[in-house]
Amino acid sequence: MKICVTAKGDSLDSQAEMRFGRSPFFIVIDEESGASSAIKNEYADAAGGVGPRSAQVLISNGVQVLITGQLGGNAQRAIEAAGIEVYQYRSDGTVNDALKQYRDGSLTRIL
Amino acid sequence: MKRIAVISGKGGTGKTMVCAALAAIFPPDLVLGDCDVDASNLGLIFQPEIISRSPYYGLKVAEIDQDTCTRCGSCEEHCRFGAIRSQEGEFLVDSIRCEGCSVCTLVCPKEAVSMVQKVNGELYYSNTRIAPLSHARLEPGSGTSGLLVREVRKQADERDGDRAFFLSDGPPGIGCPLIATVTGMDAVLIVTEPSLSGLHDLKRVVTVAEGFGVTIFVAINKYTLEEEIATRIEDYCVERGLHVVGKIPFDPTVIESIRNGRPVTDYDSPAADAIRRMWEEIAEIWVNT
Amino acid sequence: MKIAVASGKGGTGKSTFAANLALSLSKSNDVVLVDCDVEEPNLHLFFDAEHEESEVTVPVPVVDPGKCTFCGKCGDFCQYGAITVLKDDILILMDLCHSCGGCRIVCPYDAITEVPRVIGKVRDSQPDEHLRLVTGVLNEGETHAPVVIQMAKALAGSTPTPAGAVFEHQFRELVCSMADVTIYDSSPGIACPVIETVEGADYVVLVTESTPFGIHDLELAIGVVEKLGIPAGVVINRSDGLDEMTEELCRRHSLEIIMRIPFDRRIAGVQNRGGLFSQDMPEWQGRFTDLYHHIRETGGGGA
Numbered sequence A: 001m002k003i004c005v006t007a008k009g010d011s012l013d014s015q016a017e018m019r020f021g022r023s024p025f026f027i028v029i030d031e032e033s034g035a036s037s038a039i040k041n042e043y044a045d046a047a048g049g050v051g052p053r054s055a056q057v058l059i060s061n062g063v064q065v066l067i068t069g070q071l072g073g074n075a076q077r078a079i080e081a082a083g084i085e086v087y088q089y090r091s092d093g094t095v096n097d098a099l100k101q102y103r104d105g106s107l108t109r110i111l
Numbered sequence B: 001m002k003r004i005a006v007i008s009g010k011g012g013t014g015k016t017m018v019c020a021a022l023a024a025i026f027p028p029d030l031v032l033g034d035c036d037v038d039a040s041n042l043g044l045i046f047q048p049e050i051i052s053r054s055p056y057y058g059l060k061v062a063e064i065d066q067d068t069c070t071r072c073g074s075c076e077e078h079c080r081f082g083a084i085r086s087q088e089g090e091f092l093v094d095s096i097r098c099e100g101c102s103v104c105t106l107v108c109p110k111e112a113v114s115m116v117q118k119v120n121g122e123l124y125y126s127n128t129r130i131a132p133l134s135h136a137r138l139e140p141g142s143g144t145s146g147l148l149v150r151e152v153r154k155q156a157d158e159r160d161g162d163r164a165f166f167l168s169d170g171p172p173g174i175g176c177p178l179i180a181t182v183t184g185m186d187a188v189l190i191v192t193e194p195s196l197s198g199l200h201d202l203k204r205v206v207t208v209a210e211g212f213g214v215t216i217f218v219a220i221n222k223y224t225l226e227e228e229i230a231t232r233i234e235d236y237c238v239e240r241g242l243h244v245v246g247k248i249p250f251d252p253t254v255i256e257s258i259r260n261g262r263p264v265t266d267y268d269s270p271a272a273d274a275i276r277r278m279w280e281e282i283a284e285i286w287v288n289t
Numbered sequence C: 001m002k003i004a005v006a007s008g009k010g011g012t013g014k015s016t017f018a019a020n021l022a023l024s025l026s027k028s029n030d031v032v033l034v035d036c037d038v039e040e041p042n043l044h045l046f047f048d049a050e051h052e053e054s055e056v057t058v059p060v061p062v063v064d065p066g067k068c069t070f071c072g073k074c075g076d077f078c079q080y081g082a083i084t085v086l087k088d089d090i091l092i093l094m095d096l097c098h099s100c101g102g103c104r105i106v107c108p109y110d111a112i113t114e115v116p117r118v119i120g121k122v123r124d125s126q127p128d129e130h131l132r133l134v135t136g137v138l139n140e141g142e143t144h145a146p147v148v149i150q151m152a153k154a155l156a157g158s159t160p161t162p163a164g165a166v167f168e169h170q171f172r173e174l175v176c177s178m179a180d181v182t183i184y185d186s187s188p189g190i191a192c193p194v195i196e197t198v199e200g201a202d203y204v205v206l207v208t209e210s211t212p213f214g215i216h217d218l219e220l221a222i223g224v225v226e227k228l229g230i231p232a233g234v235v236i237n238r239s240d241g242l243d244e245m246t247e248e249l250c251r252r253h254s255l256e257i258i259m260r261i262p263f264d265r266r267i268a269g270v271q272n273r274g275g276l277f278s279q280d281m282p283e284w285q286g287r288f289t290d291l292y293h294h295i296r297e298t299g300g301g302g303a
Ligand code: SF4
Pocket: B101, C060, C061, C077, C078, C079, C080, C082, C083, C096, C097, C098, C099, C100, C101, C102, C103, C104
């Protein structure tokens, strides 16, 4: 299963990002292999359609679980249609911290 | 955070005046917004001290490299916004009409078209004596006011998401900036006035707001000017199940307060009293539940 | 001649001015009044008459599931995020679509066609022998106001179809009007609906009021007409005599104050009840007619 955490930087030690569509990076973690990779979000500074276009990036990369701070309405519609589960992480911690909390079951599912 | 926007449908009903007065009597754990980016006026009452400003980029616009262009006219033919015009043998982009769709880059056989960033306004974050204010200025003639409204909203969320309340002035009308304002609000206060056009526009904006499932409050401003129409507005609201939370009398103090750059609640006056009572009603229904 | 009536701030009395001007001029000219404030059209409240209505549509994409391979090209192209390509389905967010037609062009499998989607309507009425009223109405919940404005202006017979315009097919059946004067009533603000309304006019009347809000927003509106390079003049409505700051602003921009309408509860009352003060106070008809001649002589060259 692939998990994506929105992040300000490109590694597991980077600070997690609250925003979804404008997140500078998407860190994708493959739970089976343990491998992680960073996708730079081309739409982070774009003007329009940022939410659904970012959602498309996750969908195209086969992500099944998303951990982020908040989702806009249009992104939500796309993510929901794709059947991706969304968990909310609103602290200042790192990607690793967000993952740990997710695995501990202490994050709230928002979608 | 609880979020409320003051909107009106019809312009000039006194929406900004009411918003400013409410801000002055709101609980202090508040962040203010001005989503009327076309004509942002809340600042005229609160004299904001700008602490950060950032350029606002709207959608990109097309640019044609005249040296590469072979004047085939394909872009002009495919542009559905009439943004490409031939002038003395050259194809030029009217950046006001361009909606940034990029179809021209798709159909140009010579790759002469590129999409470039354009500054369409400025986003501000300010201090006022009441609360921080997220606001913006739109470049005249820019097409993306809805997107700028979203930036104003986002900035308030990001900087002050932990405050208890977000109170925002909204745009008139029912189009894209209004929809960007109402999306994700918990409540709206519609300020209307006792005229036939006020009632007509109220009905349209109510339909839009209902589509978003927000709590709707209605205030009738200057109701003493036309009491009979004010009654008709109240009847309509009752029938539609809307809360009429305030009736504000016509009061010359209002103009005076605006001319002095102060919220009307700084004065002892009938309008100020009515707005205070209105806030109690709103708080009763919205805050304490 | 085409006159646009605009105002930065809402509620300055722009529509009232447009309606009174139209009524007064229709005594001796053929007038078409076009309500371009499609988000909140109000002029029909002054001129009650039966109307014919036609729909305003925009083309939006539909995907043929038999042809689509879910390659994702359309979603990649759309600049507004209106198309999301899922594993075995396509999600189109219609309200984000700008009807550019790009997805159809980019699809390698010809899987996309376009169908009309209704976003508003235009109404055509003849309240008086020499007065025609065309009203654009944006449906509630829709965002593309400029399209409806474009249609209303086209119906009024006063704009040529922009090259390749989205709605070309809709224009064909429309009759061209031969009006002497066309008056466009704009929405408030300074964004795209205002530009769509004002473009192509020979002269812009900016209606304002002498409050700090009015002056602030007038300056923004002046920015728009200066950018478009259209001659303009200012009308001060509900003037209580304290107009110095507005006068000063107009001086700085070399704009003439072409009319002052005093604050008068009688005028306000007539209006609030849906009446026109130039009807109840006929001396105003002469003033509006004089104003029109003045505009023709000084500013709006076109006939
Ligand atoms: S027509 Fe244009 S805006 Fe609409 S979905 Fe297709 S590419 Fe996007």
